[in-house]
Amino acid sequence: MSEVTALPLPRFVSDLPLSVGVEEEFLLVDAETGALVPLAGAVLGGGSAGLDLQQEMTRYQVESATPVCRSMAEVREELLTARRALASLAAEHGARIVATGTPVLGGVRPPPLTESDRYRTIAAEFGSLVDGLTICGCHVHIGIPDEATGVLVSNHLRQWLPVLLAMSANSPFSDGRDTGYASWRYLAWSPWPSAGAPPWFESVEDYHRNTGVLRSAGAVLDSAMVYWDVRLSARHPTVELRVCDVASTVDEAVLLAALVRAIAGTAMAGLPAHRVPDLALRTALWRAARDGLDGAGIEPHSGRLVPAVDMVRSLVDWTRPALREAGDEDLVTEGIDRLLLDGTGAVRQRQAYRRRGSLADVVEMLVAQT
Numbered sequence: 001m002s003e004v005t006a007l008p009l010p011r012f013v014s015d016l017p018l019s020v021g022v023e024e025e026f027l028l029v030d031a032e033t034g035a036l037v038p039l040a041g042a043v044l045g046g047g048s049a050g051l052d053l054q055q056e057m058t059r060y061q062v063e064s065a066t067p068v069c070r071s072m073a074e075v076r077e078e079l080l081t082a083r084r085a086l087a088s089l090a091a092e093h094g095a096r097i098v099a100t101g102t103p104v105l106g107g108v109r110p111p112p113l114t115e116s117d118r119y120r121t122i123a124a125e126f127g128s129l130v131d132g133l134t135i136c137g138c139h140v141h142i143g144i145p146d147e148a149t150g151v152l153v154s155n156h157l158r159q160w161l162p163v164l165l166a167m168s169a170n171s172p173f174s175d176g177r178d179t180g181y182a183s184w185r186y187l188a189w190s191p192w193p194s195a196g197a198p199p200w201f202e203s204v205e206d207y208h209r210n211t212g213v214l215r216s217a218g219a220v221l222d223s224a225m226v227y228w229d230v231r232l233s234a235r236h237p238t239v240e241l242r243v244c245d246v247a248s249t250v251d252e253a254v255l256l257a258a259l260v261r262a263i264a265g266t267a268m269a270g271l272p273a274h275r276v277p278d279l280a281l282r283t284a285l286w287r288a289a290r291d292g293l294d295g296a297g298i299e300p301h302s303g304r305l306v307p308a309v310d311m312v313r314s315l316v317d318w319t320r321p322a323l324r325e326a327g328d329e330d331l332v333t334e335g336i337d338r339l340l341l342d343g344t345g346a347v348r349q350r351q352a353y354r355r356r357g358s359l360a361d362v363v364e365m366l367v368a369q370t
Helices: 040-045 070-092 117-132 147-158 161-168 184-189 204-216 250-268 276-292 309-327 328-343 347-354 361-370
Strands: 020-030 052-055 061-065 095-098 139-143 230-232 238-245 294-300 305-307
Touching: 020 070, 020 250, 040 052, 040 061, 040 070, 040 328, 052 070, 052 328, 070 095, 070 230, 070 250, 095 361, 139 250, 139 361, 147 161, 147 204, 147 230, 147 238, 147 250, 161 250, 161 276, 161 294, 161 309, 184 276, 250 309, 250 328, 276 294, 294 309, 305 309, 309 328, 347 361
Parallel strands: none
Antiparallel strands: 020 061, 020 095, 020 139, 052 061, 139 238, 230 238, 294 305
8 A cells, every 4th residue: 555645634633633532451460479459449449639540340450541632742641640640559559550451360250340330230231241351452532523523533443443453462361371362352352242343334323323233132231332443432522442452551552542543634634445344354353363463464455465564554654644744753653663673562471471481470571561
């Protein structure tokens, strides 16, 4: 895919950079053993003034959310502040936070759930699916003026979901073993009836028809349970990307946020999206979860297997005008170079394991990177 010609972006994009927010989920582990600890309530009990820190469905997890940001420098500072605050709160209870998509050493099943009527209802309705919910992702929100723009951006993000998943892959180990996948989190999440890539939407009405199908079937309790890899947020005027593993480092999270915003900007600039058939997209996502950036990706136009790193470069070329417009071109170029040099989170986890054959070493490395 060749570099695209720079296009004039709409005024509301050029004059005001698209807003962005990032949510990160983390696991809590014992500071000595590295085993999961169900301390989310205690860790967050004291709160942290000015920060959006929350519990997740299991008591093994905590979550942070940035405020609305206009620059990647803001995103980076907010993520750093939240991670430091969570690390400090966890340390008060003999715990650490770990940015990994799945628990390296495992935990009890079913996991201890956060006390909430909603979570109890989900557990009652969906049974043993909750056993696999000790997983952590990174969600990127892009501000949109209306739902029609959100549907447009969703269709554009859809073709790049496998690339973003491969770049973020950070969960090769789960329950004490190597799964053979770069992102086991994505596979662990896939049995949920509303998980996976969203359909291609013809209109806002088509979007709501599809979510209505899920509600009518009892596959979701409400719009907040539409767990597609891209969705219109149930709480905010944003389109939300949900395909990525939680990033092991802040800089990787910032890189992903910059690329997601650039895809949204490219959509709003009028560049057409490729409508990838559902089966081809599902296959490409499986391949991305297995290989990360070390193997092959599936080129969306031809369906051919190509080196995954070539797909990353195609994404950067495709979004370059929007990256340049937002002032993020150098940040992304340097971030991609660093990612290809150091490897994804999954690569670094396996490198840490190979040094001594110790999963405890993997957890220690993750704590340090987080």
